[in-house]
Amino acid sequence: MFTRRQFVKTATATSAVLPTLSGPGFAADYPDHDVHSICMFPAGSGADIMVRYFSDKLAEVAKTTVVVENKAGAFGNIATSYVARAKPDGYTIYIAPGSSVLAAAPSLFKSLSYDPINDFEHITTLFKVSFIQIVADKSPYKTTADLTKFLKEKGDKASYGSIANTGLVSSELYKAAFGLQTVEVKYKETQAMLIDLQAGNIAFAHIDPTSVLGQLQAGEIRALSTSSKSRVKALPDVPGTEEAGIPNMDLIAWWSVHVPKGTPKPICDQLEVWFNQIAAREDVGKWVVNIGCDPFPGTHQIVNELLVKDTKAWAGYVKLAHIPLLG
Secondary structure, three states, rough: OOOOHHHHHHHHHHHHHHHHOOOOOOOOOOOOOOOEEEEEEOOOHHHHHHHHHHHHHHHHHOHHHHHEOOOOOHHHHHHHHHHHOOOOOOEEEOOOOOOOOOOOHHHHOOOOOOOOOEEEEEEEEEEEEEEEEEOOOOOOOHHHHHHHHHHHHHHOOOOOEEEEEEHHHHHHHHHHHHHOOHHHHOOOOOOHHHHHHHHHOOEEEOOHHOOOOOHHOOOEEEEEEEEEOEOOOOOOOOOOHHHHHOOOOOOOOOEEEEOOOOOHHHHHHHHHHHHHHHOOOHHHHHHHHHHOOEEEOOHHHHHHHHHHHHHHHHHHHHHHOOOEOOO
């Protein structure tokens, strides 16, 4: 994996070359009007804030106006389909959780109006997040090993909570590692699940740390481990799965940037440079860590490889977690 210094060096070098590029589809004055950033989440949501943050940073480096358009619904398919059909001119961009939207889509839906891999130019990664295994603050379980011992004893008399598919898969991977029979309880919102966790109605949950940072910092819940193999910068005191003793588990969610297929390569290259310059900035890195994530600048090669790898992985995850197909 590249270091921050290497990314800055690469971005600087590429920036020096780009102005000399020419050829079909190359716009020397790109962008010469507003860029539209499509957001799959409702305005005001936590994920919407992430999209707007990086859209604002793009506006700074590209010296243009970036307009965020919220196209929520259908588990991201409305926004994704819109981008796939948009004019491939560099003026429509998509900042989204590529792992749980594009990579997971073929395994989650009966049919799609777009091809997650081939209908887009995949620009780069931005940041990543490991889900955390949480228990109530008053829970007697201090480690994942403590929790596992209890769950083995309780069999199917114990339960866990789930909201997002990535959290559900994290819990099912954990269960599979130890042959646990813990029963899933589905929730529509985080607060309802946390109330049941505190009341002892469920034993644990895997959840996106960005949604529970306040409760975590206030000591209202306890994080036992992450869903990734190693510890993460955002949660340095929480063991990764290897340290926690959970075998064969290394699950992360990653956010990335995409544009419609056919967007001229020089424009894609310029966007890659700009977004990697943004991701490598110290202030951006601090902001990302403060919301519970880790910086994850990449390249178009890296995001393409991740898409192929995680698309195959999600086919297995859906079977493991018995996730029903959506229409």
